[in-house]
Amino acid sequence: MLFSALLAMATPLAATPERFYEPEFSAEAGAVFAAANETSAEDTRAALEALAREGDVSALEVLGEIHMFGHGAIARDPARGCDYFEQVGDRRADSLHNLASCYWNGDGRAQDYPKARALYRKAAEAGWRMSFCAYGKMLLLGQGGAADAAEGIRLCRMTALLGDKHALADYGTFLLTGQGVERDPVTARFMLERAAEQDQPNAAFLLGQIHSKGDGTPVDPATAAQWFEKAWDGGRSDAAEQVAASYLRLGYIQQDDERVTLKPAYLRKARSWYEKALAAERPGSERHGKIAALIPTITSLIADAEGSGGD
Structure with a gap:
């Protein structure tokens, strides 16, 4: 399979999944999430926790996400969100990735690179697409363990070529800066454009900088403004000044x-x-x-x- 062949070109993880993990959510959990804008925080939480007690693991993932980011009447509460991800354990690859991000960002958990690295790897082994480059970045930077730039770059390149927007943004950044790979601003721009087309705000911000500075392309403040606006729309508040x-x-x-x-x-x-x-x-x-x-x-x-x- 294409996935197995690409993974063989990258770092040998503990397990090689035959396909990427595709998250599933129960109809009941989905209905509670959809109604959250018209329901009190207490009722939303109680409904999802009841589903979780009945064995609906997807309800725990939903609880983690809505507390991590805020949704409906539930205010953002990263610590509680991370608690729910931790309750899921290794039953869902996306929950492993989200818990890893808690430790990597220091958001809802004390920053702990070794824990983040181990969890990203475990999520990647379970087939969660985003985790390959997240783990790869930690290898490249030597965060939470020994550095292995070549393996880190291969993981991010692999996932970028499969179209993951976050990997496209990260690999494009490495190409732009020459970190772990030969600098190539033209290919970097191509990768970043593919990411920004999927509404990845960091990629859009970098494209704004590229066109503002004329890095591998003529200086073009009008195009720069368009990309910076897209970054702003995606949540980059620092893009407004640009x-x-x-x-x-x-x-x-x-x-x-x-x-x-x-x-x-x-x-x-x-x-x-x-x-x-x-x-x-x-x-x-x-x-x-x-x-x-x-x-x-x-x-x-x-x-x-x-x-x-x-x-």
Whole structure:
């Protein structure tokens, strides 16, 4: 099978699954999850825990996910989410991966790289697609054990070639930075585009940086803005300032003879995005202060451009 052949090219894990693990959820657990927006947190939790007591392991996974990320009336509670993943144990590969992430991120559990590494490997052995590159990254970086860059790269490359968006983003990053592999910004961009097309926000953010800096492609602030906006839509709050900076470059154009051309439409977009960036920063922080000081300057530029008849 294709999977077995690719795995043989990568690191020899303790077991070679014949196919990737496909998570299944009971109809009952799915119905409770779907109704969570119209149900109290207590009722949602009680219904799922009742299903779990009856042997529905998928209900425990749902409980872990909705507490880890927040859903409906249930507020985000990472520690409780990790508790539910731990209750599942090795009965679900996705729960193993999620518990590994608790330890890797230090979110809901004290950060513990050796535990994360062991759990990612175990989830990969059980066939969870995302775990191969998660484990591979730890090999590459030497987190939680000895480094093995070659094996780590092979695991991420393998899963990227199979289309996993997170592996595409990670492998694209390694190609972009030359970490563990020869630097190749053109192939990196291809990998990152495949990931961003699947709404992977980190890949979209990196694509914004690539087009902003002209790394392996011409400098293109308009395209950079589009990718940064996609990253923002995917949850990267730090992308707002980058969107704003891209529009500012389009709206404030300094000619070779030092004359300046102002484009008020782009400047208005820049101001709007700087306002979003300001709201995402902690009041009193250095970044908050710098952005707050920049907005009136852009407002003044807009007035100058409109007063001179700019478009």
